[in-house]
Amino acid sequence: MNVVDIIFMIPALLVAVIFHEVAHGYVAYRLGDDTAQREGRLTLNPIPHIDPIGSILLPAILILLKSPILFGYAKPVPINPYNFKIDMRKGMIMTSFAGPAVNFFLAFMFAGLYHLVRNETFLKYFASIFGLGSLESVIIPLAIFFKYAVSINLILGIFNILPIPPLDGGNILLNILPREIQQKVEPYEQFGFILVIILLMTGILGMVILPIYSFFMSVLM
Numbered sequence: 001m002n003v004v005d006i007i008f009m010i011p012a013l014l015v016a017v018i019f020h021e022v023a024h025g026y027v028a029y030r031l032g033d034d035t036a037q038r039e040g041r042l043t044l045n046p047i048p049h050i051d052p053i054g055s056i057l058l059p060a061i062l063i064l065l066k067s068p069i070l071f072g073y074a075k076p077v078p079i080n081p082y083n084f085k086i087d088m089r090k091g092m093i094m095t096s097f098a099g100p101a102v103n104f105f106l107a108f109m110f111a112g113l114y115h116l117v118r119n120e121t122f123l124k125y126f127a128s129i130f131g132l133g134s135l136e137s138v139i140i141p142l143a144i145f146f147k148y149a150v151s152i153n154l155i156l157g158i159f160n161i162l163p164i165p166p167l168d169g170g171n172i173l174l175n176i177l178p179r180e181i182q183q184k185v186e187p188y189e190q191f192g193f194i195l196v197i198i199l200l201m202t203g204i205l206g207m208v209i210l211p212i213y214s215f216f217m218s219v220l221m
Contacts, residue, residue, distance in 0.1 A: 005148075006063060008141075012148040013059055016103055016156045017074040018049050023102035025077035028095045033083035041077045049074040089175040096171040103157035107150050111220035114146035147221065154216050158209050164196060165189040 022044065025036030036042050041049070050056070054073035084091035116122055117139050127135055161169040166189050174182050174189075199205040 004144075008144050008148045009063075009152065010059070012145060012152045013072055014046050014050075014055070015149060016106065016153045017055060017072055018044060018046055019102050019106060020099040020156060020160070021049055021074045021077045023098040024079065024095055027098040028077070028079045028081075028084075028091070031083075031091045031094065032085035033080050033091075035080045035083065036077045039078055041075075051075045092175045093172050096168040096175075099168050100157040100161045103153040103160070107153040107157065107216070107220065110146045110149040110153065114143060114150060114221065117143050117146065150220055151213075151217065154213050154220075155209065158212050158216075159205075162208070165192045167192065167196070 022042060025042050028035070029037050029042060051072075051074055054075075056072075059072040079095060081088045081092050081095075123135060123139065126139065130138070160167050161172075163169045163173040165171060165174055165185070170189070170192060174185060177185070196205065199208075
């Protein structure tokens with residue numbers, strides 16, 4: 001991983017994590033909870049979303065360790081499920097699923113844009129308007145960014161859908177389980193990130209994510 005890779009990967013990561021969190025807040029807002037809106041979190045401005053650890057330190061460590069996967073997270077959008085106009089558990093499932101769903105959507109969208117800027121007809125048309133030099137100065141950087149945007153959104157979507165609380169998949173699982181089981185599991189939710197770190201450091205997380213990631217990358221790219 002060189003400097004050029006990092007230059008394109010960091011913006012792609014910021015786009016992925018910001019849209020992920022805004023999606024949570026927006027769905028919650030549509031369901032009746034305006035907490036995120038009141039706290040200024042329904043914005044694509046990266047400043048309110050950046051988390052020093054998840055948005056900066058964690059990606060930096062993964063880059064330094066030459067990790068095969070790069071991911072991070074933004075500050076979680078505040079949500080108050082008691083404000084939902086529908087059943088709280090259903091609302092939490094919908095809100096939790098919104099983040100990974102947006103990442104998968106973005107992966108497909110950026111894949112489409114990647115193939116567009118590599119299309120011969122499009123390239124000829126673009127060069128006829130802006131000149132051949134524009135292919136190197138504009139199209140090639142865009143293609144690189146789109147490729148990393150597909151990759152990072154896929155990883156973030158797959159990672160967050162894992163059924164480990166407090167990841168989105170874990171929250172979905174908790175709200176699907178019978179209430180008595182949910183109440184027994186919830187006290188252990190605080191240890192979820194420790195489990196995620198252990199799985200990451202032992203390589204188990206990579207063995208779970210990479211085959212799924214590789215399949216979708218082969219389909220999309």
